[in-house]
Amino acid sequence: MGRMTAAPLPPAPAPALVLDALSRRFGAVTALETISLSLAEGEILCLLGASGCGKSTLLRLIAGIERPDSGTVTLSGRVLSGPGVFVEPEARGIGFMFQDYALFPHLSVAENVAFGLRGQPRGQVQARVAEVLAVAGVGSLAERYPHMLSGGESQRVALARALAPRPGLLLMDEPFSNLDQGLRETVRAETLALLRQMRVGAIIVTHDPAEALAVADRLALMHRGRIEALAEPRQVYHSPPTLYAARFLGPGTALPGVVRGGVLATPLGRFDAPDLAEGAAAVAFFRPQALSLCDPAEGAAARVTACAFLGAQERLSLRLEESGAEVQLDLPAAQPPRALSRIGVRLDPDAVRVFGPSAQM
Numbered sequence: 001m002g003r004m005t006a007a008p009l010p011p012a013p014a015p016a017l018v019l020d021a022l023s024r025r026f027g028a029v030t031a032l033e034t035i036s037l038s039l040a041e042g043e044i045l046c047l048l049g050a051s052g053c054g055k056s057t058l059l060r061l062i063a064g065i066e067r068p069d070s071g072t073v074t075l076s077g078r079v080l081s082g083p084g085v086f087v088e089p090e091a092r093g094i095g096f097m098f099q100d101y102a103l104f105p106h107l108s109v110a111e112n113v114a115f116g117l118r119g120q121p122r123g124q125v126q127a128r129v130a131e132v133l134a135v136a137g138v139g140s141l142a143e144r145y146p147h148m149l150s151g152g153e154s155q156r157v158a159l160a161r162a163l164a165p166r167p168g169l170l171l172m173d174e175p176f177s178n179l180d181q182g183l184r185e186t187v188r189a190e191t192l193a194l195l196r197q198m199r200v201g202a203i204i205v206t207h208d209p210a211e212a213l214a215v216a217d218r219l220a221l222m223h224r225g226r227i228e229a230l231a232e233p234r235q236v237y238h239s240p241p242t243l244y245a246a247r248f249l250g251p252g253t254a255l256p257g258v259v260r261g262g263v264l265a266t267p268l269g270r271f272d273a274p275d276l277a278e279g280a281a282a283v284a285f286f287r288p289q290a291l292s293l294c295d296p297a298e299g300a301a302a303r304v305t306a307c308a309f310l311g312a313q314e315r316l317s318l319r320l321e322e323s324g325a326e327v328q329l330d331l332p333a334a335q336p337p338r339a340l341s342r343i344g345v346r347l348d349p350d351a352v353r354v355f356g357p358s359a360q361m
């Protein structure tokens with residue numbers, strides 16, 4: 001066999017946006033604490049987190065609507081905000097789309113979209129307005145006024161307005177939350193396709209984990225003004241760095257135990273915890289789909305205490321007979337769960353994450 005020689009790695013794409021140690025306080029509240037992250041060109045990042053964690057403040061600092069107390073914002077190598085530097089929002093080359101779309105009520109759709117192109121030659125503005133309205137699928141609505149638009153149409157017009165000046169980055173604050181469930185997924189898919197087609201990077205704020213998992217190239221989970229997790233959706237979902245991140249991204253069970261000899265013993269098995277100290281209070285976390293049914297003699301015996309129909313699956317709540325621990329298990333909805341009053345369960349050890357004390361804050 002020939003020896004493999006490692007090919008030189010292609011140079012990593014230059015980050016489009018770099019945030020370095022951004023902090024912002026409001027009186028006694030630390031809204032953001034030393035936030036650092038970078039965004040590659042064309043990358044779509046979701047900022048996810050509970051109410052009050054600092055998502056909107058971070059978006060406003062990047063847009064320049066708010067000033068940081070310290071730290072720097074750099075876009076394509078140009079410092080927008082930093083010691084002694086502050087570029088006004090309209091000079092940043094960043095598009096902003098607000099949750100309520102903020103269309104000007106007294107301007108037509110075409111005039112709304114033309115607003116960000118002020119100062120450019122008239123013919124050029126008209127051509128660009130027609131182009132982005134067509135790409136956003138609302139070309140026929142150019143003469144309407146905002147009160148004559150449906151929610152989905154308003155969203156598309158707002159998107160067209162934000163994209164018209166060819167921003168280097170688009171910031172979107174809960175852009176789909178005003179749409180009802182059925183429309184939301186369609187508009188979301190179309191918006192994403194449009195961003196990719198135009199190769200515009202975006203930071204999308206959402207408090208909905210399912211939306212962040214579906215949409216993001218990478219997601220940043222924020223918690224109390226800090227970034228708790230930053231990675232691709234699958235990685236954050238399956239290998240969350242903390243118990244908070246694990247719980248925020250979806251349901252699961254945390255079984256507590258004590259580490260002895262580098263192993264955490266729980267009612268559903270023993271899991272390696274080589275990095276944790278002897279006697280550390282740890283938890284084994286797993287998602288409902290990590291448990292499967294078996295004969296009670298072959299796994300842990302359990303009683304079904306409740307059952308929730310979720311459409312595609314049934315979620316059973318179980319009490320383990322030996323320990324009394326409560327766990328959840330997902331079954332395909334086709335399997336009738338009511339017949340299963342006493343069951344056995346088995347846990348897939350590869351789907352378990354062990355969190356020591358410092359990862360349970």
Ligand SMILES: Nc1ncnc2c1ncn2[C@@H]1O[C@H](COP(=O)(O)OP(=O)(O)OP(=O)(O)O)[C@@H](O)[C@H]1O
Pocket residue numbers: 026029030031049050051052053054055056057058207
């Ligand atoms: N102008 C302000 N004055 C005082 N406190 C503020 C101001 N703006 C934000 N805060 C506080 O900073 C923290 C972060 O707020 P922020 O709006 O960024 O959170 P968020 O994650 O966007 O929340 P939500 O999802 O509810 O919009 C909160 O505690 C908030 O009360």
